[in-house]
Amino acid sequence: xxxxxxxxxxxxxxxxxxxxxxxxxxxxxxxxxxxxxxxxxxxxxxxxxxxxxxxxxxxxxxxxxxxxxxxxxxxxxxxxxxxxxxxxxxxxxxxxxxxxxxxxxxxxxxxxxxxxxxxxxxxxxxxxxxxxxxxxxxxxxxxxxxxxxxxxxxxxxxxxxxxxxxxxxxxxxxxxxxxxxxxxxxxxxxxxxxxxxxxxxxxxxxxxxxxxxxxxxxxxxxxx
Amino acid sequence: xxxxxxxxxxxxxxxxxxxxxxxxxxxxxxxxxxxxxxxxxxxxxxxxxxxxxxxxxxxxxxxxxxxxxxxxxxxxxxxxxxxxxxxxxxxxxxxxxxxxxxxxxxxxxxxxxxxxxxxxxxxxxxxxxxxxxxxxxxxxxxxxxxxxxxxxxxxxxxxxxxxxxxxxxxxxxxxxxxxxxxxxxxxxxxxxxxxxxxxxxxxxxxxxxxxxxxxxxxxxxxxxxxxxxxxxxxxxxxxxxxxxxxxxxxx
Numbered sequence: 161x162x163x164x165x166x167x168x169x170x171x172x173x174x175x176x177x178x179x180x181x182x183x184x185x186x187x188x189x190x191x192x193x194x195x196x197x198x199x200x201x202x203x204x205x206x207x208x209x210x211x212x213x214x215x216x217x218x219x220x221x222x223x224x225x226x227x228x229x230x231x232x233x234x235x236x237x238x239x240x241x242x243x244x245x246x247x248x249x250x251x252x253x254x255x256x257x258x259x260x261x262x263x264x265x266x267x268x269x270x271x272x273x274x275x276x277x278x279x280x281x282x283x284x285x286x287x288x289x290x291x292x293x294x295x296x297x298x299x300x301x302x303x304x305x306x307x308x309x310x311x312x313x314x315x316x317x318x319x320x321x322x323x324x325x326x327x328x329x330x331x332x333x334x335x336x337x338x339x340x341x342x343x344x345x346x347x348x349x350x351x352x353x354x355x356x357x358x359x360x361x362x363x364x365x366x367x368x369x370x371x372x373x374x375x376x377x378x379x380x381x382x383x384x
Numbered sequence: 385x386x387x388x389x390x391x392x393x394x395x396x397x398x399x400x401x402x403x404x405x406x407x408x409x410x411x412x413x414x415x416x417x418x419x420x421x422x423x424x425x426x427x428x429x430x431x432x433x434x435x436x437x438x439x440x441x442x443x444x445x446x447x448x449x450x451x452x453x454x455x456x457x458x459x460x461x462x463x464x465x466x467x468x469x470x471x472x473x474x475x476x477x478x479x480x481x482x483x484x485x486x487x488x489x490x491x492x493x494x495x496x497x498x499x500x501x502x503x504x505x506x507x508x509x510x511x512x513x514x515x516x517x518x519x520x521x522x523x524x525x526x527x528x529x530x531x532x533x534x535x536x537x538x539x540x541x542x543x544x545x546x547x548x549x550x551x552x553x554x555x556x557x558x559x560x561x562x563x564x565x566x567x568x569x570x571x572x573x574x575x576x577x578x579x580x581x582x583x584x585x586x587x588x589x590x591x592x593x594x595x596x597x598x599x600x601x602x603x604x605x606x607x608x609x610x611x612x613x614x615x616x617x618x619x620x621x622x623x624x625x626x627x628x629x630x631x632x633x634x635x
Contacts, residue, residue, distance in 0.1 A: 286443055287480035287539070291494035291546060292470040301493060305484050 177344035184340030191326040195261035202266020207273035276307030400449035411605040427602035473543030481527040513545035533564030
């Protein structure tokens with residue numbers, strides 16, 4: 161038991177590593193605050209494109225979804241960071257993360273939002289249009305608010321995954337939480353910093369997970 | 385026929401054709417409604433009566449024909465359809481209230497976003513419209529907190545708040561429990577008495593007898609018969625009208 165505590169729950173080592181762990185946590189928070197809104201914006205754009213009246217626009221949207229759900233986000237990120245400069249386009253580490261998450265996370269959010277839009281009855285649009293609201297106004301004030309509410313648990317679930325996925329930013333030299341924890345592990349030959357990182361992730365995401373469960377239960381009750 | 389000769393009909397539809405794939409739903413239907421008239425359309429399901437109504441605010445676009453409402457050519461590509469629809473109110477079978485908004489917000493949305501009214505002005509208009517349908521006290525209720533009949537009355541308030549020139553009713557009481565039908569019909573009667581031009585698709589024959597100026601019988605995408613209620617209900621000319629009215633009266 162002592163060995164286990166020594167190896168995984170060593171408070172001395174965690175406190176030694178805490179400065180870089182804090183820095184990593186801060187970096188992770190910055191990344192999350194950037195990529196979640198970017199992904200949501202991408203998702204809204206994608207959902208709107210995939211409900212557009214023009215066929216080729218819908219095909220374009222379907223292509224975006226297929227492509228960026230099939231490419232591993234890590235590969236996409238490495239390509240954007242290390243590959244684009246060869247094409248004369250150096251977007252930097254933050255730029256690569258921003259573009260990569262916009263494309264990848266946007267594809268997932270987009271699919272969720274599209275399902276939400278599909279769940280809003282056609283009569284809602286007809287009622288809104290019959291009062292003279294334009295198509296854009298109908299989307300903004302009538303369809304999207306209901307769509308978002310209908311898929312809120314899925315949006316939160318997706319957000320939790322996205323925050324965890326920010327750990328891949330370390331491959332483009334953005335030292336986020338997990339990267340710093342592994343650095344600390346390498347220096348101290350001890351796994352406790354990794355456990356500390358896990359606890360940090362848990363504390364960060366647990367409220368979201370709880371909220372998701374509550375919304376799901378509420379939705380079930382509402383259906384019954 | 386009141387006002388039949390004083391002004392051109394406010395609704396003029398000529399030769400409307402509508403196909404959905406292989407199915408032809410409207411086969412050259414004409415419709416004229418004079419100002420302040422109530423035209424009532426009856427017919428078996430699949431007769432095209434709802435499609436005809438939905439063409440009148442271009443929720444459906446006819447494949448052929450012409451529609452003029454209040455002097456506006458509804459089918460011209462140059463017509464701003466959003467602007468035209470402000471003058472054409474519509475009430476649906478399934479109410480279609482916005483569930484995420486209160487009764488008041490349901491009414492004010494178009495007032496603010498379409499007519500550009502300020503919040504206070506829109507609230508006053510909403511209060512007035514909701515009072516008119518007897519729901520001023522329920523302004524801040526959400527649709528889920530209202531009965532079906534109350535929801536339909538809010539939907540009527542939403543439409544009349546825009547002060548339309550014509551109101552279209554697409555089976556407004558078909559989704560209601562019988563005890564809630566009366567409240568909606570009495571609101572419609574009040575509207576009619578206030579001089580609103582109305583086109584109603586419905587199975588409420590007693591209402592048609594009492595309130596309609598003209599009754600139209602449709603079957604298979606065609607207008608088979610048209611006349612004052614007394615004539616259509618008491619002396620129908622067409623065999624299909626006769627059998628339809630017999631069937632409905634049995635209920």
